[in-house]
Amino acid sequence: MNIYKELINGPGYAVFPVENMNILEELRNSFIDKINIENTEKNIEAVRKAMAKMNKAEINRSMIDLLNFTNLSEMIILSCPKLVEELCGTDLFIQRRAHTVVNVPGEGQAKQWPHYEMISGISPYTYVIWTPLHDLEDQAGVYYIDQNRSSEIMHKEESEGLVNGPSVLNMMQDQKPAKLKFGEAIIFTPFVLHGNVTFNSKYARIACNVRFQSSNKPLLQKNTDYLKFFQLPKSD
C-alpha cells in the first residue's frame, strides 16, 4: 500500500524512512547547539541524559532556547520533500513554528493525553510529520489509533456529551508506542487519536513534529499567525 492510501483509506498513519538524512542530522545538530545545556557534551545521548534529570520548570526554561530555531519547520519538510509533494503539491502552508517535544521518564510525566489534531483547530487537509531525534527504546514514543476506531471513539464521546471522558483517558493504559529508529518518521492525519505513556529510562525522549497542508485548500480556523507559506524547491 502506498502512503497516500494508508493515510486516506487505511489506518491514517504510516511509518516511512526520512528521504534526506543529511538534513535530519543537521536538524539534530542544530537542536543540540541551540538547547545549550550547561556542562553537557554536545551529543544527543548526553543531552537526553541531562534532560531526564531536569524538573518541568528547567525543561520549560531550556525550551526558550529553542525559540531561535526558526527554520525547524522547513528542515523537517525538506527532509521528506517527495512525500510532502505527493500529498500536497509544492505550494504549502506549513506550521510557523514546528514543535519539539521533550518527554521525561517516570510516573506522571506523560505529556500528551489521547487527542487528535483537529481539536486544535487545524484544517482537515493537514498532515503531521513526527520524527524522533534518536532511536526510540521501550515505551518512549507515541501510540496511534486507527482513524476509523478513533472516529468511533470520538462519536461515542460526542453522543455522551463528553470531551476526554473515561473511555478516551483509559486508552492511555494499554498502548504500545511505535518504536522508531533515528531516520524514520511517522506521518498522520488530523483524525488519528494519539498520545504518549509513562516510560522508564535514564534518557529523555526528544522528537519534533510539523503540520502542513496544500496552500490551495481552505485553512478554516487557523490563519497566518500559525502558518506560513512555503514552496518546495523544484524536484528534478
Ligand SMILES: O=C(O)CCC(=O)C(=O)O
Ligand atoms: O511527541 C509526543 O509525545 C506527542 C506528539 C503529538 O501529539 C503530535 O505530534 O501531534
Ligand SMILES: [Fe+2]
Ligand atoms: Fe498531537
